[in-house]
Amino acid sequence: MTHATDHSTGIIDLHSHLVPGVDDGTRTVAESLTALAGLHAEGVRLVVTTPHLLVPRLESDAALVLELDTHRRAFDRLAEATADQQNLPVLMLGQEIWAPDAASVQRVTGRREVGLPGRFLLVEFGFTLQGDHNEVVREVLDAGRQILIAHPERYHYVPGAEPIEVMRCWQDLGALLQINVGSLSGHYEGSSPGSSRLAWQMIDTGMVDVIATDHHGPRRRGVSPAEGLQELIDRGASAVAQRVMGENPTRIMRDDLLPSGLPGQGRGADRLEQEPGRP
Numbered sequence: 001m002t003h004a005t006d007h008s009t010g011i012i013d014l015h016s017h018l019v020p021g022v023d024d025g026t027r028t029v030a031e032s033l034t035a036l037a038g039l040h041a042e043g044v045r046l047v048v049t050t051p052h053l054l055v056p057r058l059e060s061d062a063a064l065v066l067e068l069d070t071h072r073r074a075f076d077r078l079a080e081a082t083a084d085q086q087n088l089p090v091l092m093l094g095q096e097i098w099a100p101d102a103a104s105v106q107r108v109t110g111r112r113e114v115g116l117p118g119r120f121l122l123v124e125f126g127f128t129l130q131g132d133h134n135e136v137v138r139e140v141l142d143a144g145r146q147i148l149i150a151h152p153e154r155y156h157y158v159p160g161a162e163p164i165e166v167m168r169c170w171q172d173l174g175a176l177l178q179i180n181v182g183s184l185s186g187h188y189e190g191s192s193p194g195s196s197r198l199a200w201q202m203i204d205t206g207m208v209d210v211i212a213t214d215h216h217g218p219r220r221r222g223v224s225p226a227e228g229l230q231e232l233i234d235r236g237a238s239a240v241a242q243r244v245m246g247e248n249p250t251r252i253m254r255d256d257l258l259p260s261g262l263p264g265q266g267r268g269a270d271r272l273e274q275e276p277g278r279p
């Protein structure tokens with residue numbers, strides 16, 4: 001499962017769909033190995049791959065457990081296939097949890113086998129938002145877990161809502177925000193109009209905590225961390241790049257980036273130290 005790689009340096013990718021055959025990501029072990037080799041070649045040294053856990057579609061807890069089991073077994077097969085290969089990132093298993101409401105997320109917060117390594121849950125609310133979803137953030141934090149919100153730059157916000165303000169509210173409650181690397185290059189403009197402008201606005205105002213690939217295998221483009229890194233450097237945001245592609249993911253995995261949700265503490269202090277994306 002692990003390789004003799006020092007993952008204290010290099011890019012860490014906390015969001016991808018590279019467990020073969022369990023969701024809309026890679027379909028075979030071979031596709032996953034190709035994707036992982038590509039990421040390693042671009043400087044990625046650790047991948048927490050995060051198959052979709054579509055909680056509202058898993059009606060019973062038995063169905064939920066079965067789904068997690070399916071992920072784990074497919075992941076183990078992939079990990080086994082990586083064992084004799086060089087030049088691959090260290091590979092770990094997480095989930096991207098679809099939880100539009102508190103009741104959904106409450107079904108997984110108490111499960112230690114669910115989440116990124118440590119206390120964080122990677123959560124998506126669904127592409128078309130229904131309200132502000134603040135209750136999901138509160139539910140996760142009240143349960144003693146932490147929340148990293150997946151690709152908020154891609155959501156369709158309710159009419160009249162200002163996306164940046166909605167996101168700030170999530171952050172003020174104690175959530176961290178993850179954007180997709182492809183958003184920087186406008187990759188999602190077809191499905192998420194305005195996502196590129198929003199992603200850069202978030203970069204420029206210091207709102208991005210993590211950039212990840214959301215790699216879905218060979219059928220989707222816009223997943224190059226090296227290209228994203230270069231775009232950030234070109235924009236004068238190399239310090240931001242280092243933070244959101246390396247330092248913050250490392251700290252998340254060590255439970256060393258725990259926003260308290262309390263005014264004036266935790267993330268607030270962190271944020272004051274952040275440099276803006278551009279001078």
Ligand SMILES: [Fe+2]
Pocket residue numbers: 015016017096150214
């Ligand atoms: Fe995803």
